[in-house]
Amino acid sequence: MVISYVKSISYMSGYFFYLTRKTLKFLLSGKQDKKVLILQLLFTGVEALPIISLISLGIGGVIIVQGVAILPQFGQGEMVYDILVLIIVRELGPVLTALILAARSGTAITTELGNMIVSHEIEAYESVGIDPVSYLAVPRLLGLVASMILLNVYFDIFGLFGSFVVTSMMNPIPLKEYLENLLQVLTAWDLFISFLKSFVFGYIIAVVSTYHGFRVNHAITEVPVAAIKSIGNCFSYIIIADAIITVISRL
Amino acid sequence: MAGLIRIDDGEVLFNGENIAGMSEEEFFLMQAQSGFVFQDAALWANKTLYDNLAIPLRILRPGMSAEDIDRRIGNAVEMLGVHKSLLIRPSAISSGERKLFSFLRALMTDPDILFLDEPASSLDRKSSDRIKNLIIELNNQKKTIITVTNDFTLARTIADKAIILDRGRLLRQGLFRDILKEHNEDIDDIIDELKGAD
Amino acid sequence: MKFKFRFAEQIVGVFVLISLILVCMALILIGINKRWLREDLYYLSSFPSATGLRTGMSITLRGFKIGELQSIELGEDNMIGVSFVVYEEYINRVVKNSVIELQANPLGLGAQIVFYPGIEKGNPLQEGSFIYSTAVPEGRRLIKDGLVDKDSSGDIIVKILNDADEMVLSLNSLLITLDETLLGYNPGPVGQILDGLGDVMPGISGVLGDVQNRTLPGVEAVLADLKKISMSMVLLARELETVEGLVPKILDPEGSIATFLNDDNQLFNQVYGILDELQKSMGQVRELMTYLNGLSPEISSLVEGTGATIDEAEKVLQGLKNNPLLRGGIEEESPQDSVAAPIRDGEF
Incomplete structure (x- = not known):
């Protein structure tokens, strides 16, 4: 049990470095098929936008409602902006986006690659001399990382906008004042941490989901198992990475 | 032999080079x-x-x-x-x-x-x-x-050399024409006889 | 082919472009807000305590933010060294004899540093110059000497509270000295104690002056009362400070506890009289505060505090008089009712 776990971790890290090398090569050569990348962005990025914006609007509103209810009791009413930035930009933005992408696109990628293995399509790529990792995994990785970062931006914007909408319902303040208050507490460091997290989470989802996809051997019944493993691993690694980055960024 | 499955034993030479010892680039070049x-076509769905x-x-x-x-x-x-x-x-x-x-x-x-x-x-x-x-x-x-x-009928139409395998065992190899001649052109006979001879 | 496949490139392009624009806008706004491209000048100062100081605190000039506190550190001399920036557009305000003052907001909502420019106009100080804070004697001297353009139209409540605060503080230290003297830790003449009491007086009259001059300019009757109170305060203070009055007697080398207690209660009676007078004045102030209570509970509670302190002083003196070795104990005293509705007792 432990041995097989260690083995799978070492396989995965080997795969991680291989994929990273291939990705760098892809980025440096730039001669490969860009259409795959654009479609990947369409599937993982644009199509996830509605759900991301809905969730972030809601979360932003909820934070401001709770904050306004509790914070003035401590005489810290102004803290609501700090909390908005902290929770939406630095924590929930990247984490929730990552969880949604892992559930939507991570499982889709695992299932797709698994099915391709079962129907010998991966071998077909090999047989004509195309490296399946370069051709299939790399664009998915790039698409996921880019989508993560872009969706995180939308999450932040919609989250902060949602809180503004709720604020103006309870206690109307001009947009200008709201933005000024936010900018008082928002720093470039916050944005950097947010983007760093998105990048890392996107990378994790891509590596884990393609890894489990390629791990399918030959039976179609292995595909759902792989998908379950993929999403479970994605979630745990994302939370662990989030904790590590948060702790380091606060040192 | 085509390099899709890793070699357990022996060697496959492609243009005089062992494919097991090839670098990644050489391997994909060889594949190209x-x-x-594939038996089931394996087109990209x-x-x-x-x-x-x-x-x-x-x-x-x-x-x-x-x-x-x-x-x-x-x-x-x-x-x-x-x-x-x-x-x-x-x-x-x-x-x-x-x-x-x-x-x-x-x-x-x-x-x-x-x-x-x-x-x-x-x-x-x-x-x-x-x-x-x-x-x-x-x-x-x-x-x-x-x-x-x-499909021996197909093999007869197209093959020059033949390697006859049965459950992973090598039964016979050589020019298909010679093998056929030895067994009086009777294809069904070949397998039975080769198996029996073992 | 479906719409989204045919226009995949355009859709993805718009998606990417919008978010890039949003990020750039956010960065630009942050940059403007955090003054990335401005050349702000930094200056140094020092405080005796870091309490209330916080990096990022605003530096204000007449309530207008002109800079912020950047760093706080404990120096070799055990003073708290701070550095702060003044935004480049306000640099010309930073002239010779400028001082800064740490001010606490009366409602407990953080603190700010107030910048007072020097009265003499001239070239702005060089970057890295040292600017005194009012927490060090040099800074106070500059204000006392009238070299600082210290506005009088600032936050009245803050001003009154700061004065009252100072007064209560010196009364407190006076009491501590008295206590220590009685316990034998402080062998010096009792005169020092009373000298300390003398220091308190201007403080009290200062507070009353503030109340009189600024808080209620329209209320005639109250004004008259206030004037009386402050007059008696000033008189008391003067009596304590004058060379011919009390002090020389006290400063006499013989002015030890022994003298204090052995001159047939003469000195004691005098001091006690002063305190009694003070107590009466505080009673008046308290009455005034009943009226003021609605306006500002903080002021009356502070004055209340002062009253309580004076009560304490009386008790200590009485204790001195009735020193267990000579006489007996502190008299029972019926407590005075508080007029201020306790701030923290209300519905939270």
Whole structure:
């Protein structure tokens, strides 16, 4: 049990470095098929936008409602902006986006690659001399990382906008004042941490989901198992990475 | 032999080089110089027929213009006599046609060696005849074709050399013509006799 | 082909472009807000305590933010060294004899540093110059000497509270000295104690002056009362400070506890009288506060505090008089009712 776990971790890290090398090569050569990348962005990025914006609007509103209810009791009413930035930009933005992408696109990628293995399509790529990792995994990785970062931006914007909408319902303040208050507490460091997290989470989802996809051997019944493993691993690694980055960024 | 499965024992030489010792780049280069037709066609299901044929060229011949690719695909399709819209997906055509496209895909990069896995199995007569003719024609173009089949009739039509295997054991190898002569041209007899001789 | 596949490139392009624009806008706004491209000048100062100081605190000039506190550190001399920036557009305000002052907001909502420019106009100080804070004697001297353009129209409540605060503080330290003297830790003459009491007086009259001059300019009757109170305060203070009055007697080398207790209660009675007078005045102030209570509970509670402190002083003196070795204990005293509705007792 432990041995097989260690083995799978070492396989995965080997795969991680291989994929990273291939990705760098892809980025440096730039001669490969860009259409795959654009479609990947369409599937993982644009199509996830509605759900991301809905969730972030809601979360932003909820934070401001709770904050306004509790914070003035401590005489810290102004803290609501700090909390908005902290929770939406630095924590929930990247984490929730990552969880949604892992559930939507991570499982889709695992299932797709698994099915391709079962129907010998991966071998077909090999047989004509195309490296399946370069051709299939790399664009998915790039698409996921880019989508993560872009969706995180939308999450932040919609989250902060949602809180503004709720604020103006309870206690109307001009947009200008709201933005000024936010900018008082928002720093470039916050944005950097947010983007760093998105990048890392996107990378994790891509590596884990393609890894489990390629791990399918030959039976179609292995595909759902792989998908379950993929999403479970994605979630745990994302939370662990989030904790590590948060702790380091606060040192 | 085609390098799709890792070698457990022994060695496979490609142009005098052991493929087990090849670097990654050399390996994919070797793959690019050989074609492989799978038993179940293995076309890329989420790509159109056109893309199925064009992708190997796009990736392996980056210098090739879109027009050249277009022309090459046109010629290949003409040669096999397939008259289908190339903008549909593999799921929309029959399994015989899929096999033909798989053949075409393997031929797109003009390989020197062609691996065929049961090229004519589970095909209707017409398709199977087309494939047989294609193999003979390719053979005449001095291409090396290695095929796995349990269809002796097909083997008799196309094969020069034969390696007869039974459950992973090597029974006999040599020129097919000689083997046939030894057993009075009776194909069914060959296996029984070779098995019994063991 | 579906719409989204045919226009995949355009859709993805718009998607990417919008978010890039949003990020750029956010960065530009942050940059403007955090003054990335401005050349702000930094200055140094020092405080005796870091309490209330916080990096990022605003530096204000007449309530207008002109800079912020950047760093706080404990120096070799145990003073708290701070550096702060003044935004480049306000640099010309930073002239010779400028001082800064740490001010706490009366309602407990953080603190700010107030910048008072020097009265003498001239070239702005060089970057890195040292600017005194009012927490060090040099800074106070500059204000006392009238070299600083210290506005009088600032936050009245803050001003009154700061004065009252100072007064209560000195009363407190006076009491501590008294206590210590009685316990024998402080062998010096009792005169010092009373000298300390003398220091308190201007503080009290200062507070009353503030109340009189600024808080209620329109209320005639109250004003009259206030004037009386402050007059008596000033008189008391003067009596304590004058060379011919009390002090020389106290400063006499013989002015030890022994003298204090052995001159037939003469000195004691005098001091006690002063405190009694003070107590009466505080009673008046308290009455005034009943009226003021609605306006500002903080002021009256502070004055209340002062009253309580004076009560304490009286008790200590009485204790001194009735020193257990000579006489007996502290008299029972009926407590005075508080007029201020306790701030923290209300519904939270």
